[in-house]
Amino acid sequence: MSALDWDKLRIFHAVAEAGSLTHAGESLGLSQSAVSRQIGALETQLNATLFHRHARGLILTEQGELLYRTARDIFARLAVTEAMIADAKDKPSGELCVTTTVAFGTVWLAPRIKEFMDLYPDIRIEMVVDDRELDLSMREADVAIRMWKPTQADLVYRKLITVHNHIYAAVDYIARYGAPQTIEDMDRHHLIVYGEEAPAHFNNINWLLHAGEPAVPREAILSVNNVYGVMQAVASGLGIASLPDYMIEGNPRIVRILPNLDGPGFDTYLVYPEELRNTKRLAVFRDFLLRKVADWQF
Template sequence: EALISEGRERPKGNLRVTTTVAFGSTWLASRIGSFIDLYPEVNITLLINDYELDLSMREADVAVRLTPPKQADLIQRLLKHIRFHLYASPRYVESRGIPKNISDLNEHRMVVYGESLNLPYEDVNWLLDLLQKNNAGQNQKIVRVNNVYGIFRAVQGGVGIAALPDYLAAEDPNLLRILPDIEGPPTPAFFVYPEELRNSKRIAVLRDFLIQEIAKTTF
């Protein structure tokens, strides 16, 4: 396809957007319909993976990434810092109680990120690091899931306590924040696209739309 360049015309044509499984399957997928209503001539394809597609090789046109881009020929715009807290379901709390401090987590079932070559963001297992630092990680029952959305679903099902991004936990208002003073390292979310698409109106309107929607969201 030729370089995207719409001039003064309304944005139209194909636009391939890639992002992580959890962010793409929940926050982005639930809002992309509003973008399509605004720009019906833009044909959106969501490419949802926890491994990064090569934008320079045009495997996708634009990305929302939770790690800083490493390629020099990519333009990046910081969208927001995503916050993380501990969550559990009412079902789990009813059966196992609520921990009052970090040491109490030793008596609880924890759901953490499993082994994977494609981590969705840095410090994905900050909870494990915190437990080990506070000597609370010796005898825990650990359940590992190598997908953040899978961790979210496990928490919903009462499997245990997990560190979740706040935007994802907000998808289920019944989830309970555990030890609310404990917060994970904030993760930056970037809007990324190749230098050669700098003048793309399609990318510009998507960027502006995401900025507006993110401003409405508690991250």
């Protein structure tokens, strides 16, 4: 059998990632028919069917899965090599894909990115805010800010900051219902909590329902499966919630109540693959974040 054609392998990888000939063609700048011909030629060369075709798209066969795992590893390694070559220049440059949760990325990180890009204009940042954990070893992102310590052995991590949770309500809510003076008063207030599928990493995230050991757990008026959504509901005046302190920074509509009562906290970590440890663009981003968390007081 002749050696695999790199161009066909690149097209196969794009189709496997997209699950669609049309979407792969759009990302590659090729027509659907051109992509289909290349996949057909690759299947002929390998004498194997690589995709099951159905109305909703393409699904890899067993042989396709085997080739995809290899191709994914090859292209991930090529991306690392390309980044290291680009990083050899005098100034930090190149692309840096940063992922973190929707709440932290939207509220804390995004407002600070401009300062970083002003300092390092040759670095192109892509922010991916997602509450699921992207696979850094597969280069779904270059660096992550996570709300829990990573468990993968091939990842480097460094603690950034401890996030504290406290009780917050909107000024409008307090004007309408008054502010609770004790934790027992919470029995008579509207509570907003995280949805039932709260991440296991966050210990006792809905602690407000049990704080003060009420005779029966309090009931929430609303549950939301994203802490940014909880914050927005609080800001609207709907009710009271436990929120990370960083989410309230600079928001005049929301105030802290029961200030002597602390909720559970958690540590945040900067996480990245070992092979990126010495790249300049990651090093300057890491140092920038460490300066920002050192300066941040709330």
